[in-house]
Amino acid sequence: MKSLKLDTPKSLAQRVMLRLRQGIIDGEFALGAAISEEMVAQFFGVSRTPVREAMGQLQAQGLVVIRPQVGSFVFTPSAADIAELCAFRIIIEPKAAEFAYRHDCAGAVAAMEQAIAGMKRALAAKDNVAYGRADTAMHDVLFASCGNHYLVESYQLVSGRVAALRTNLTSPIDVQTPASFEEHRRLLHLFECGDFAAFESLMTTHIANSGRTYAQALQVA
Known part of the structure; x- marks a missing residue:
């Protein structure tokens, strides 16, 4: 496991939560893996x-399942999930x-271009x-630039789980083929053009394909 160094001036529980959240998203903790409170406390050099408290916050985000008397x-999502x-x-x-196109088109395009360069x-x-x-940054831009906090809050209900599924299940495939990358480039082009009928169609296909990959990968696992 990578170093669990803490470097942000937040409350202790918040700092632990943020580091564990990133570890789950980045695949340091596999889907379904047990997370020992004692082990985490030792890594951080803190009490349990x-x-x-951090585990409770992660459970509220849907990233952790706490089973009383078990751990x-x-x-790990089901097919229905x-x-x-x-x-x-x-x-x-x-x-x-x-909404992002109307609220901050230039800012959204710049951020999406940066995300695509990273991809x-x-x-x-x-x-x-x-x-x-x-990839996560590319999708997050739509909400960061939309100017509607209700949309942002709705997305935050699932953003951590989506990011974790993406890194754990689809990214290992995506880096072997340019298909996903080309879809994102096309999404950016359609966004710039304001062609939201085509954008919605491609985004629907993109997300549906991701869902099939998630389900197939979890069946194999």
Whole structure:
């Protein structure tokens, strides 16, 4: 496991939560893996109290499942969970794109171009974690730029799980082929053109394909 260095001036529980959250998203903790409160406390050099609080926050985000008298585990979605998650994204992401286009088109385009540049570097390096982070940044831009905090809060309900599934299940495939990268480049082009009928169609296909990959990968696992 990588160093669990803490470097942000937040509350102790918040700092533990953020580091564990990133570890889950980056695949340091596999889907379904047990997370020992005692082990985490030792890594951080803290008591179990902030770790327990951090686990509760991660459970609220859907990233951790706490089983009383058993332990804490990284989430593992069912086929039904995946279908519902993808259906939610298909509804909300194209609408966020329309809002972002009207609210801050230039800022959104610049941020999406930066994310695509990161994806291109990760693709060349075959770095699935970096690709997953850049892919996540690309989708996050739509909400960061949309100017509607209700859309942002709705997306935050699932953003951590989506990012974790992306890095753990689709990014290892995406860095072996340019297909996903080309879809993202096309999404950016359609966004710039304001062609949201085509954007919604491609985003729907993109998310549906991801959902199938999630389900197939979890069946193999």
